[in-house]
Amino acid sequence: MNYAYMRISTNKQHTDRQEYILKDYFEKNNIHIDAWFVDVITGKTFDRPEFSKLKDTVKSGEDTVYFTEVDRLGRDWDGIKREYKWFEDNVVNVIILEVPTLSMSIYKEDGTVDLNIKLIKSIVLDTYCFASQNEREKLSRRTKDALQAKKEQGVKLGRPATxxxxxxxxxxxxxxxxxxxxxxxxxxxxxxxxxxxxxxxxxx
Structure with a gap:
């Protein structure tokens, strides 16, 4: 069976973009989705009701789960790897549309697992996680440097006082x-x- 998962961090955001990308992919590839799972919760936590429900639903060696981006799985390298590994260990195919290599199925035509594809996907995910977390850390450093520069210039930071x-x-x-x-x-x-x-x- 095929499942789609979407996540947004707050109620102020919308799933429209993710839904459009997924539906467009499904239509072009003639894929029927049996169920959609949607969480409105930050990627920093893994206590996600719908994500947990998805993991309870999928069946080993049979099912495929679709995500738009890697960070729908989590927000940091360790978290993403941990969740991806859970699907790997349970022989559940994971398709991540933003990375073409991660859109390859691990299942052969006879239903068995292609270990070469599984290995390639694992290596690509590691590389992507490194690049993603490295970029976030650089952005965080730049933000801290900018705040420090403002502080040294006498700019008052933080929330306005009552x-x-x-x-x-x-x-x-x-x-x-x-x-x-x-x-x-x-x-x-x-x-x-x-x-x-x-x-x-x-x-x-």
């Missing part, structure tokens, strides 16, 4: 500039030493 919280911050900064000690500022504001030191470092 009016009352901002008044406390302004008072801490004012007292610090006037030479009051941290203990004196604590007594005046009722804030912890850690908080006062943090504000002094960030604003004073």
């Amino acid at each position: 009016k009352k919280a901002q008044e406390v911050i302004d008072l801490i900064v004012k007292m610090a500039k006037e030479g009051y000690s941290t203990r004196e500022i604590q007594f005046k504001t009722g804030k912890s030493r850690q908080y006062v030191c943090k504000i002094k470092k960030q604003y004073a």
Whole structure:
């Protein structure tokens, strides 16, 4: 049997794009899908109701599961590999449309598993996971560098403070500039030493 899985991270997103890609592929290749599974949950967690239901549904040596992209399986190398390995260990064919090599079936015409195809798909997945995670880590570093640069330029980061919280911050900064000690500022504001030191470092 054939199954399709889609995942989006939040309710603000839509599955339209994934659904279009999958249906277009199924139509062009004359594939009938027996069931669709859809999760609205971040890829960082593997406690996904529909994904778990899918894994409980598939049968070893018979079924095929279709995904649009590798990251529908997870968000990091280890997570993706772990889930992919689960399907491999249970002899369930996985088709990932964004990577042509991963769209090859591991089943021969007689229904047995083609070990050469299985090996090739495993190697390609490893390479793709490396590239994907490496790109995410580079993006994360660039974001941190950009935030650090803004901080050094005096740009205030984080969520805007409420009016009352901002008044406390302004008072801490004012007292610090006037030479009051941290203990004196604590007594005046009722804030912890850690908080006062943090504000002094960030604003004073």
